Amino acid sequence: MRRLWIVVVVLALLAVILPGVGPASAQQNRIIVYSALPDLETSLVHREFTRRTGIQVEALSVAAAGTLQARIRAEKDRPRADIFVGGSRDFHIPLAREGLLLAYRSPVAAEAKVSPDYLDPAGFWHGWYLGALSIIINTDRWDREMAPRRVAKPATWDDLAKAEFRGQFVMPSPITTGGGYIFVAGQVFRLGEDRAWTFLKALSANAVQFTPTAPGTITLLERGEAIVGMMWAHEAIGARTLRGAPLEVIVPPDTGFEVGAVSIIKGGPNPAGARAYIDFLMTRVPQDINARYGFRYPVRGDVEVPRGATPFNQLKFVKYDLEWAIQNQVRLRERWTREIGR
Amino acid sequence: MAVARWGDLRRHAGDPWLLVTFAGAAAALGIFVLYPAFRVLVYPTWQDYLAIPRSLRWMQAARNSLVMMVISTVTATFIGLAFAFATTRADMPGRRLFRTIAMLPLFAPPFMVAFAYILMFGRQGLVTKSLLGLSANIFGWHGLWLVQTIAFFPLAMLIIAGVLDAVNPSLEHAARNLGADEWTVVKTISLALARPGIAGAMLVVAISVLADFGNAVIIAGGFPLLATEAWFRMEGMGDLKGAALVVAMLLVPTAGLFLLERFWVSRRVYTVVTGRGSRIARPPTPAFLRWAAVAICTLASLLIFLVYFGVIAGAFTTVWGRDWSLTLDHWRLAADRISSLWVSVKIGALAGLITGTVGVLVAFLTSRSLPLRHVLDFLAVLPGALPGVFVGVGYVLAFNPTFIGGTMWTLAAALAFWHLPMGYQAASARFKQIERAIEEAAVNLGATGLRVLRDVYLPLLLPALVEAFAVSFIRAVTNVSIVVFLITPGQVVATFVILNMIQNNIWGAAGALTTMLLLLTFVAIGLTWLSVGRIVRSPGVG
Numbered sequence: 001m002r003r004l005w006i007v008v009v010v011l012a013l014l015a016v017i018l019p020g021v022g023p024a025s026a027q028q029n030r031i032i033v034y035s036a037l038p039d040l041e042t043s044l045v046h047r048e049f050t051r052r053t054g055i056q057v058e059a060l061s062v063a064a065a066g067t068l069q070a071r072i073r074a075e076k077d078r079p080r081a082d083i084f085v086g087g088s089r090d091f092h093i094p095l096a097r098e099g100l101l102l103a104y105r106s107p108v109a110a111e112a113k114v115s116p117d118y119l120d121p122a123g124f125w126h127g128w129y130l131g132a133l134s135i136i137i138n139t140d141r142w143d144r145e146m147a148p149r150r151v152a153k154p155a156t157w158d159d160l161a162k163a164e165f166r167g168q169f170v171m172p173s174p175i176t177t178g179g180g181y182i183f184v185a186g187q188v189f190r191l192g193e194d195r196a197w198t199f200l201k202a203l204s205a206n207a208v209q210f211t212p213t214a215p216g217t218i219t220l221l222e223r224g225e226a227i228v229g230m231m232w233a234h235e236a237i238g239a240r241t242l243r244g245a246p247l248e249v250i251v252p253p254d255t256g257f258e259v260g261a262v263s264i265i266k267g268g269p270n271p272a273g274a275r276a277y278i279d280f281l282m283t284r285v286p287q288d289i290n291a292r293y294g295f296r297y298p299v300r301g302d303v304e305v306p307r308g309a310t311p312f313n314q315l316k317f318v319k320y321d322l323e324w325a326i327q328n329q330v331r332l333r334e335r336w337t338r339e340i341g342r
Numbered sequence: 343m344a345v346a347r348w349g350d351l352r353r354h355a356g357d358p359w360l361l362v363t364f365a366g367a368a369a370a371l372g373i374f375v376l377y378p379a380f381r382v383l384v385y386p387t388w389q390d391y392l393a394i395p396r397s398l399r400w401m402q403a404a405r406n407s408l409v410m411m412v413i414s415t416v417t418a419t420f421i422g423l424a425f426a427f428a429t430t431r432a433d434m435p436g437r438r439l440f441r442t443i444a445m446l447p448l449f450a451p452p453f454m455v456a457f458a459y460i461l462m463f464g465r466q467g468l469v470t471k472s473l474l475g476l477s478a479n480i481f482g483w484h485g486l487w488l489v490q491t492i493a494f495f496p497l498a499m500l501i502i503a504g505v506l507d508a509v510n511p512s513l514e515h516a517a518r519n520l521g522a523d524e525w526t527v528v529k530t531i532s533l534a535l536a537r538p539g540i541a542g543a544m545l546v547v548a549i550s551v552l553a554d555f556g557n558a559v560i561i562a563g564g565f566p567l568l569a570t571e572a573w574f575r576m577e578g579m580g581d582l583k584g585a586a587l588v589v590a591m592l593l594v595p596t597a598g599l600f601l602l603e604r605f606w607v608s609r610r611v612y613t614v615v616t617g618r619g620s621r622i623a624r625p626p627t628p629a630f631l632r633w634a635a636v637a638i639c640t641l642a643s644l645l646i647f648l649v650y651f652g653v654i655a656g657a658f659t660t661v662w663g664r665d666w667s668l669t670l671d672h673w674r675l676a677a678d679r680i681s682s683l684w685v686s687v688k689i690g691a692l693a694g695l696i697t698g699t700v701g702v703l704v705a706f707l708t709s710r711s712l713p714l715r716h717v718l719d720f721l722a723v724l725p726g727a728l729p730g731v732f733v734g735v736g737y738v739l740a741f742n743p744t745f746i747g748g749t750m751w752t753l754a755a756a757l758a759f760w761h762l763p764m765g766y767q768a769a770s771a772r773f774k775q776i777e778r779a780i781e782e783a784a785v786n787l788g789a790t791g792l793r794v795l796r797d798v799y800l801p802l803l804l805p806a807l808v809e810a811f812a813v814s815f816i817r818a819v820t821n822v823s824i825v826v827f828l829i830t831p832g833q834v835v836a837t838f839v840i841l842n843m844i845q846n847n848i849w850g851a852a853g854a855l856t857t858m859l860l861l862l863t864f865v866a867i868g869l870t871w872l873s874v875g876r877i878v879r880s881p882g883v884g
Contacts, residue, residue: 058832070576080748176574209564212574219847224465
């Protein structure tokens with residue numbers, strides 16, 4: 001009787017395993033994509049890509065560009081993936097400098113007259129969406145706890161450092177996330193380095209947490225673990241529109257922004273497919289999907305701005321020196337560890 | 343000694359296949375156990391190691407990890423002791439029920455307790471917000487403390503109960519007859535004899551707490567810990583060297599505790615020589631102790647119930663904390679990702695097959711009088727000392743540049759060899775039970791070493807093989823600590839999807855997918871039980 005069971009189990013297992021094992025089917029018409037965007041947008045964009053080009057996509061979505069950057073570095077002797085998509089250009093530029101990316105200038109980008117600000121002059125990365133940092137408020141808790149005390153809603157970065165918000169502020173860690181770092185560098189550009197650190201120290205006294213991943217900040221705000229926060233506006237608008245999260249978005253003056261990039265990994269298995277992918281992302285359809293479901297701004301002028309978002313050109317940005325921000329990344333992060341220590 | 347070994351070797355020289363197998367097994371262990379560990383340790387330079395004390399964040403993470411280790415180990419062992427005590431005494435009410443409930447956390451994915459307690463005790467918690475009207479912050483060391491206590495006390499219970507069970511009741515009766523009161527009996531006989539068990543339990547729990555990634559990544563919040571810091575290094579900063587340094591730091595205490603457990607405590611078990619085992623009932627337990635143990639067990643059981651209840655209820659609730667109406671929407675979203683469950687099954691089955699075969703093979707080889715068999719034995723139990731994140735980083739460094747890098751084989755191999763100690767020790771234990779005379783008879787009839795394995799041992803070891811397979815399978819499909827480092831495109835497993843969902847606040851679908859994963863593990867446990875007639879246990883490092 002027991003023998004019989006063992007035989008049944010073994011046969012069932014073989015039936016499960018055998019079809020999947022063996023050399024990966026030698027599919028020529030396939031690209032492998034590392035995506036730092038959430039599952040939803042990624043899979044919708046890829047469905048359209050496959051429908052239009054006939055090229056299959058195998059994607060790994062991890063909502064943390066640093067992880068994917070690390071993978072691409074680790075795999076540099078034998079690259080597995082063709083495309084690195086999503087995440088601010090801050091993650092693509094170091095890879096390009098290390099010689100891990102393949103240059104390409106998409107004719108579609110030129111055709112669509114995408115602003116040269118969003119394209120790498122050397123062609124290592126193409127910007128295809130934009131995002132702005134913002135103040136985010138959990139309105140449920142605000143109405144219950146702050147409104148009765150007649151606290152004014154924060155409208156500038158400096159407001160976030162006020163004593164009313166002690167233990168109620170959350171933002172992504174500048175040590176482990178791109179958004180957190182762009183914010184800190186932005187404060188240096190806004191205030192100069194010395195005053196920036198005074199401000200950051202006051203801010204950190206309010207912080208309940210510096211979340212190690214970027215989505216973690218939205219999670220905490222959405223659950224009401226904090227009342228105010230600093231995060232990409234599109235993440236909060238998305239949570240509000242798609243899940244009914246009680247979040248309000250205020251984009252303060254002197255904010256920072258990201259240029260969400262896509263790049264081709266040098267030595268990947270299918271460079272022709274990768275070029276087709278870049279061309280596709282520069283067209284209207286994927287940027288529209290990303291605006292509709294990810295609430296990120298398109299770089300093309302002919303795609304509608306996401307619902308509930310202020311038009312990008314009406315936002316007031318801090319003068320952001322990209323080169324300085326990249327050069328000083330290690331130093332600022334070390335100083336953060338030393339002086340804030342969280 | 344050396345002479346004897348060479349004599350052995352000469353004896354086996356007539357049996358080349360045995361030697362070839364031995365060499366093969368040693369090579370496999372060298373490549374898949376030693377080499378990745380070696381790669382981690384040599385990846386940073388000496389200067390990097392020397393710079394560790396100057397890094398504020400890492401020293402903080404190290405300190406926090408040690409503090410959590412101490413407090414979680416103490417509470418988990420205490421509750422484990424209460425459960426062990428309650429379930430080994432006949433006059434305890436509800437002892438069978440308690441034991442069954444206490445086993446439940448052992449089969450849950452390692453992040454499940456944390457996930458459920460956010461639902462129960464967080465800002466939107468059913469208990470904290472809706473029942474008590476509190477606004478509680480569960481994130482941080484205190485939340486992690488609660489979670490680790492509940493997640494790991496079953497390990498302590500299993501170990502201590504094993505020792506308490508072995509205390510001969512006649513000793514307790516003898517003490518009573520000599521005039522000791524109930525208290526003194528418990529203090530000087532039962533608990534005194536259980537001391538090595540308690541020490542062993544503490545060490546095993548301490549290793550699990552140090553290596554705990556799944557719970558910490560969800561509930562520790564901004565509280566830096568070594569196990570999660572390694573992952574943040576890679577996730578946020580793409581810093582492989584930092585990740586290697588942090589896991590190397592983590593290895594020091596876990597390996598130390600592991601060696602302590604293996605070479606000190608486990609050899610100090612008090613054996614009471616009484617001849618045949620005794621079946622007489624134990625003397626009554628002091629009433630105060632009885633009710634105290636029952637109270638602790640009831641509270642802990644309730645907390646375990648909330649783990650399962652929270653996750654399953656979350657899967658059916660429209661918006662947790664805001665809209666309590668029931669819905670099936672989350673199941674539709676989870677069904678969209680059901681392919682990840684099949685990938686889990688596939689990789690888990692592969693890992694199980696490898697753990698089972700290699701485990702039985704190595705157990706067979708170490709039971710031979712071959713030279714260097716102690717080395718083989720050491721390599722087969724070594725993964726028990728390695729935290730999951732260490733193995734994850736090790737496999738990234740060792741195998742990403744090779745032909746199996748970036749395929750599901752790397753992940754399957756990492757999971758299989760990490761769980762090897764369980765398969766190997768289960769098989770070893772069975773080998774010791776098999777009468778040597780059967781083998782000698784076969785050898786006298788002219789069977790060679792491998793023939794002995796095939797015709798004598800394999801049929802007798804089939805249950806061990808199935809058990810090793812099952813343990814490895816269950817732990818592979820629920821693993822996160824290795825998965826997060828070795829996940830590959832096209833082969834995304836269920837735990838990875840769930841972890842992302844929890845971090846992105848998609849609780850309902852995360853609960854639904856976790857429920858499906860739980861069903862899968864319980865089916866696996868059920869099938870194994872039908873095949874070998876025993877409930878598999880899956881103790882070990884988290």
